[in-house]
Each structure stands twice: as structure tokens, then as C-alpha cells.
Amino acid sequence: MRVMILVCGEGLGHTSRSIAIGKELASAGHDVHVGAYGYSMELIQRKGFKAYEIPSEITLVGKAGSLNMKRSIVATFKRGQFLGLIKIRKLLKRTRPDMVISDSYFMGMVSARTRGIPCYLIVNQSNMEEFFKGKGVSSKILAEIVRISYTGLFKMPDKVIIPDYPLPHTVCRKNLEFQDKTWDKVLFSGPLIGKTYDETTAEETERPxxxxxxxxxxxxxxxxxxxxxxxxxxxxxxxxxxxxxxxxxxxxxxxxxxxxxxxxxxxxxxxxxxxxxxxxxxxxxxxxxxxxxxxxxxxxxxxxxxxxxxxxxxxxxxxxxxxxxxxxxxxxxxxxxxxxxxxxxxxxxxxxxxxxxIELNGPKAVRSMVEELQKGR
CATH class of the missing domain: 3.40.50.2000 (Glycogen Phosphorylase B;)
Structure with missing residues (x-):
């Protein structure tokens, strides 16, 4: 099975968990390709994956310890990153994956859907409108636009993967809000980390x-x-x-x-x-x-x-x-x-x-799920 993993490069957390899934799929004999950008792409290449440069999806704007999501969205539109859909569609046409795993990279999910490719979305937040609460009338309007947009986007993937412990232990639970039909296709995979506790040898440091x-x-x-x-x-x-x-x-x-x-x-x-x-x-x-x-x-x-x-x-x-x-x-x-x-x-x-x-084994849970779903196809 040929798999394309598309990674949001805003923060290396998306990268690390995508690498964890990629390693698990590759160990099972699947052909893994990864699309990324910036330092994220450099790290993925160092891990030995076939990497392709993709356009960034959102420009983050802020100062003094604060993220300004309103300005971030405006800056994203100004830079025209959403035109990157054309580039992603061309990449998928060239590489011909059997499935796409998109880690918070929504252009990848939309592009996969338009080409009829099964897609699995990884997210740890779905209530993005929270960024706009209490910030004036214009922000309330923008928050509603964002809410409607993401409600539609979350209907697209075949499965939504939450890379966290299952409820009630879910750390990101306050950041999750889906419609009932979307909840039906949610998988709490467990943590997706690059190396397990048992695989790791502790650095020699003085304790505590x-x-x-x-x-x-x-x-x-x-x-x-x-x-x-x-x-x-x-x-x-x-x-x-x-x-x-x-x-x-x-x-x-x-x-x-x-x-x-x-x-x-x-x-x-x-x-x-x-x-x-x-x-x-x-x-x-x-x-x-x-x-x-x-x-x-x-x-x-x-x-x-x-x-x-x-x-x-x-x-x-x-x-x-x-x-x-x-x-x-x-x-x-x-x-x-x-x-x-x-x-x-x-x-x-x-x-x-x-x-x-250890019991959940997040990467294995994701691999098992997508293999089973793809087998059904």
C-alpha cells in the first residue's frame, strides 16, 4: 500500500507524530511518502523518508507570548497559500497514493477528496473559534465563519484520529467539539510519539x-x-x-x-x-x-x-x-x-x-485501523 502523509509544519509536534506513524507503516512493508515544508521537511528527510515540499497552509502571527488568530488568518489569505490546493492535487496525481494521512493539513484532505483518495485526518483541536471569543464584533463574525468552515471540513475524512488517550483521560478534551456524525468516525489512537519508553536508553544525568x-x-x-x-x-x-x-x-x-x-x-x-x-x-x-x-x-x-x-x-x-x-x-x-x-x-x-x-500503542492502532479500512475497499 502506498501512503502519502501530509504534515502541517507549524510546530514540530505534527512532524514527530507523523514520523511515528510513518515508521510503523514502513515497518509493516508499506511504501511511505511524506509531504512537508520548512524545518519539518528537513527533519523528515533525516529520518530517511521520501519527502516532497508542499506549500505552508497558515501563517501564524503574534507577539509578546500571544497568538493573534484573526491576524494569522488575514495574513494567510494575503499570501495566497490556499492556492496551494493545485500543487497538492498535482503531487497526489504524480505519486498516486492509495490513501492520504493528513496531520492538521486541511489542503491535503481537501485535495485527496477531490481526487477520490481515502483520507484520514489527525487533529488535537476542533473548536478553532475559541481563539476569537471576547474580542469584539468583527472577531465574533470571523469566529462563526471559522466554525462553519471547520464543521464542513470535519465531514470530509474517512476517519478523524485524535492522537491522545481515550476519554475521560484525553488531555485535549477541552479543545474537541464535533457534530454527532463526526464523533461516529473518531478514533482515540493513544499518544503518537517517535520512540517508546522501552526502546529508549536514559541519558546519563544526575538525579533529580x-x-x-x-x-x-x-x-x-x-x-x-x-x-x-x-x-x-x-x-x-x-x-x-x-x-x-x-x-x-x-x-x-x-x-x-x-x-x-x-x-x-x-x-x-x-x-x-x-x-x-x-x-x-x-x-x-x-x-x-x-x-x-x-x-x-x-x-x-x-x-x-x-x-x-x-x-x-x-x-x-x-x-x-x-x-x-x-x-x-x-x-x-x-x-x-x-x-x-x-x-x-x-x-x-x-x-x-x-x-x-504502552498498552494503547498509538502508531500500531493507526496502522491497524487504516489497513482494515483499506482492505474493506
Whole structure:
């Protein structure tokens, strides 16, 4: 079976879970092709997949820790990315896949439908109109247009795959809203992560250990620097911080002895397995990775980013970690780190989530589903 996976490149979470599915399908002997763009495409090529450059679908606009979805949609229309449908149709005509898996890349789903190709959509949010709540009359109108548009789009795929734990354990549950007919074709696959807990050898680090994936560039820099300050307050806890390629670690000055700064990790799973706490924004994929490895989280969701805010809220409500914000003091951050390291109830809950992820085996669940559906055709 020839499979085309089309990836939204806005954030590497889409990329990592698409790679997980691609590896699973390829291991079963299927011919896997991947369409992506930007750094996402580079990463996919390094993993050895047949990759094709596709047009980006949405331009994200924001500042000071806030995503402005209204301006993002306007910028997307101005750049004319939606004309990329023609390019995607040509790609599908040239590669002739038996099926398309589209990870939040709606042009791919629409293009597959117009060519009569079975399509499976991966999403972890369906209530995009949440971005516009409480932002004036024009935003309310735009929110309604977005709601109607996505209601129609979610009718198109043969299956909608939610890369999360099944209800009631679903972390992205506050971001899901479908009509009844769409719910009938929803699969909660379980986490789709690039490497399982048992496949991973832990990095050699001194424990307790905290992995921080916040990054030190742009509007997240204050949190990054605050974590360094927190590390200096308690030398018994060790930290690995990912600064991102745009930050020179030497520009950060003298660092506490218990801090290691890395620009980038191509494989962060060994560090995750060696960690007692993960500090991250509110991205869904990082949360799935941490929970699958049984590690509690401290989440700093982007301001006014409703999806991340909801994810972080569920993490706290379900006893899987803590939701903090940009104004949280270093003293309170350290207090919460110690709590997650020392409190047995968090360790027990996270062990349950790790074992559940192993049992669900998300990539295998997706492969089994699409093989069965394609066999029926």
C-alpha cells in the first residue's frame, strides 16, 4: 500500500507524530511518502523518508507570548497559500497514493477528496473559534465563519484520529467539539510519539533532573532565564535546558553548575526518560511524550493561546502536573518542581499514564485501523 502523509509544519509536534506513524507503516512493508515544508521537511528527510515540499497552509502571527488568530488568518489569505490546493492535487496525481494521512493539513484532505483518495485526518483541536471569543464584533463574525468552515471540513475524512488517550483521560478534551456524525468516525489512537519508553536508553544525568524545552528565543526568553535563576536557588536539582538554535549559550553569562544548555536535541527521549520533571509550553505533542514516559509537567502555555491554555488546565486538573504563567515567581516555580519530584501521588498517576500509553500503542492502532479500512475497499 502506498501512503502519502501530509504534515502541517507549524510546530514540530505534527512532524514527530507523523514520523511515528510513518515508521510503523514502513515497518509493516508499506511504501511511505511524506509531504512537508520548512524545518519539518528537513527533519523528515533525516529520518530517511521520501519527502516532497508542499506549500505552508497558515501563517501564524503574534507577539509578546500571544497568538493573534484573526491576524494569522488575514495574513494567510494575503499570501495566497490556499492556492496551494493545485500543487497538492498535482503531487497526489504524480505519486498516486492509495490513501492520504493528513496531520492538521486541511489542503491535503481537501485535495485527496477531490481526487477520490481515502483520507484520514489527525487533529488535537476542533473548536478553532475559541481563539476569537471576547474580542469584539468583527472577531465574533470571523469566529462563526471559522466554525462553519471547520464543521464542513470535519465531514470530509474517512476517519478523524485524535492522537491522545481515550476519554475521560484525553488531555485535549477541552479543545474537541464535533457534530454527532463526526464523533461516529473518531478514533482515540493513544499518544503518537517517535520512540517508546522501552526502546529508549536514559541519558546519563544526575538525579533529580529537570528537562526544560521552553527555548530562549523570542517571547519565551523570560521564562527560559527564570528557569536558570530557579536552578541557582537549589543546587541539588539538575537541569538540561534547550535554548534553540537562535541563542548563543555564552550570551547567557555565568550559569549555575547544575545547568546544562543545549541548542538542540535531535532525540530528546533519552533526556525525557532521565528526567523527573519536564518544563514546557502547552503544546499537545510534548505533553503526550512526557506522559508516555511517566514524567510530570510544568506547563507555561502561551498567553491567549486557547488550545495551550486548555491543555495545561487539564494537566493540572488530572493531577499530571502544574499550569503556571509568565508572571510566576522563581520561588513558586521551584516550589512546584519540588512538589512534582517529591509527592508520591504524582509518581503513581504518571506511572498509570505511562503503562496506558504502552498498552494503547498509538502508531500500531493507526496502522491497524487504516489497513482494515483499506482492505474493506
Amino acid at each position: 533532573h529537570v528537562l526544560c524545552t521552553i527555548g530562549g528565543f523570542g517571547y519565551r526568553e523570560p521564562i527560559f532565564r527564570k528557569v536558570i535563576e530557579v536552578a541557582g536557588m537549589d543546587g541539588s536539582i539538575n537541569y538540561t535546558l534547550l535554548s534553540g538554535p537562535g541563542v548563543d549559550p555564552e550570551s547567557l553569562g555565568d550559569l549555575p553548575e547544575n545547568v546544562t544548555i543545549l541548542k538542540f536535541i535531535d532525540d530528546q527521549f533519552p533526556y525525557m526518560k532521565a528526567s523527573d520533571v519536564v518544563i514546557a509550553p502547552g503544546g499537545h505533542s510534548t505533553m503526550m511524550e512526557a506522559l508516555s514516559f511517566g514524567v510530570p509537567m510544568i506547563s507555561f502555555p502561551d498567553q491567549k493561546h486557547s488550545e495551550q491554555q486548555n491543555n495545561a488546565l487539564v494537566i493540572e486538573e488530572d493531577g499530571l502536573g502544574k499550569k503556571l504563567d509568565y508572571s510566576t515567581s522563581p520561588e513558586d516555580i521551584l516550589k512546584n518542581i519540588r512538589l512534582l519530584i517529591d509527592d508520591e501521588k504524582y509518581r503513581n498517576k504518571l506511572t498509570e499514564m505511562r503503562e496506558m500509553a
